[in-house]
Amino acid sequence: MPGQTGPVTRLHDADERHFASDNYAGAHPEVLAALAAANGGHQTAYGADVYTARLQEVMAAHFGAGATTYPVFNGTAANVVSLQALLPRWGAVVCAESAHIQTDENGAPERVGGLKLLTVPTPDGKLTPELVARQAWGFGDEHRAQPGVVSITQSTELGTVYTPDEVRALADQAHGLGMRLHVDGARIANAAAALDLPLRAFTTDAGVDVVSLGGTKNGLLFGEAVVVLDPASVDGLPYLRKMDMQLASKMRFVSAQLVALYEGDLWLRSARHANAMAARLRAGLDALDGRVSVTRATEANGVFVVLPPAVSAELRRTWRFYDWHPDSGEVRLMCAFDTTGEDVDAFLAELARLLDA
Template sequence: MTEQHTSGVHHFASDNYAGAHPEVLAAVAAANVGHVPAYGDDPWTARLQDVVRAQLGEQAVTYPVLNGTGANVLALQAMLPRWGAVICTEAAHVNTDENGAPERVGGLKLLTVAAPDGRLTPELVDRQAWGFGDVHRAQPGVVSLTQATELGTVYTPEAVRELCDHAHARGMRVHMDGARIANAAAHLGLPLRALTTDCGVDVLSLGGTKNGLLLGEAVVVLDPSAVVGVDFLRKADMQLTSKMRFVSAQLVALYEGDLWLRSAGRANAMAARLRAGIDAIGSLDVVQPTEANAVFVRLPAHVARALRRRWRFYDWDAADGTVRLMCAFDTTEQDVDELLAALADALDDAPAPEGGAPATP
């Protein structure tokens, strides 16, 4: 193990880097008692149904799964026939970070559109919502939006409702990738159902891992008429875990009270602190609004190199130097302030010329 993995450094690469929340670990330990039926026929999974209905409405049916890719593939596969297609942004996780799983496992076609701020609009949807009835074209059947988006932006309830109404009017359903829906809700100060059920979203991939779980997400069916065969597909897609109580117990711990909101709110607050500090420096270009728990900023190459001596973070656009700095539920003010101080120091240092020798004053 390298030093940066053993020193307790909190990195800024991804909220997936964070460990599990202590309350989640306690819930797993509490579920580790005796023998209970497997494959979801257990008290924790039954309790999860009630917990999610309290958050999202009485029609909600919850299917715990192992990971976000599995949740998205299962949801989309259950919503579409074999000839169906999904409209999403070019930056959508289902398009860029799931190794073709919607196509390979789900057998679906992704129809992508460019969205500079990560958010779909009815006008962008219509760039791919055509060819209905044409046997030569995969049939658009689902609009998939991400909340919060991969660019750290957030859809308002009005924007989600407009998309849902637009899609439904054209005979399409709406899926929401809610891996970071808690961050979106925390930013807007709204309950989860105000961004989903109340807006007309049909199926939600409900996040967990990015907000303090060991592992686990859930497919939440908000309109039962929007899906077919979820139970069978979950098994076929290798997302039906035998000891499901341990996934369900984590989700109960996250969503029964306000842990989801406390954790997401903390991550958002740290991103806002980081953004304010970068703005105060004054010489860097932040390329997206900071609405959830991510900051996208262009860094000179020598600055990025200097910061990477201690922290990990991802290049977003290597061509122009844009990087993503992500905060998590366990990011602290000290973590942010140390990064900002190192950033300011690196900007003050003149870049070394080729060959690594110090620059001449």
């Protein structure tokens, strides 16, 4: 009956963890506590609340006094709203062939954003000025979508990390061509942890114009943000956020989570732990005497390895993980803020047992 209360039924094992995605992890307890603290009473809707105001201060401390932050519900929205605000209707985005906006957003940049993606193959997920030049041409040609933005992912879909100098080289090239530089920072905290640098060192100080700031992969229940570093680079972002159905009426609950994550060091503690667990996993795979092949550099919280098909099938009886290249047997193993050393060791032990069987 309405109004009745009773015990909450948990439908899953709270100790169950996998290596498929850092999105599998729950919300960090400190984030949940911040949500509870933000509840109760009335706060002005649509972002005119004290938590969203505080978020502006927190992000300015990370990115510089000129940064303006627009909370949204998810990472796809952060990317689409960012790119729309950076481009005219005839604009195009140069990105890696493996970029999340190309491979995992189901046409949202094209169908919702109304823009074109110009992709470049890259062996490690990272763009270089030479690779960008393959698509950054045709300016003034009415028959070609006009390249207006270079979009990079930090850390990349292949687990690699751009250095500040690499970002600066891309920013200088883009700005020299009249283009802008966007960072898809769904895992930006993992990049900062890997580089041991503050966020602004490889964004604001390196010439980035707009950042899609991650939260969900690092312990938020929901929520990401568009952080504008150069206000002259965007146009109409508040209106685009509303048109794209990303203007939260009770925005305090998005902002309170982001404040909890980024006001102190929770974002960095969590990312460092995830990276450390990936390093532990990588070391364990390397110790298997060549019986498996680790295929890519392990720089953040992802590990890529080729496993025998029969071994993968048996491992999946207990552990979830993603196929990356099914034809070759390459799989991706992701670590999260709540991955434990025991999780890693148990996975490695089971893998070793299956390889010996």
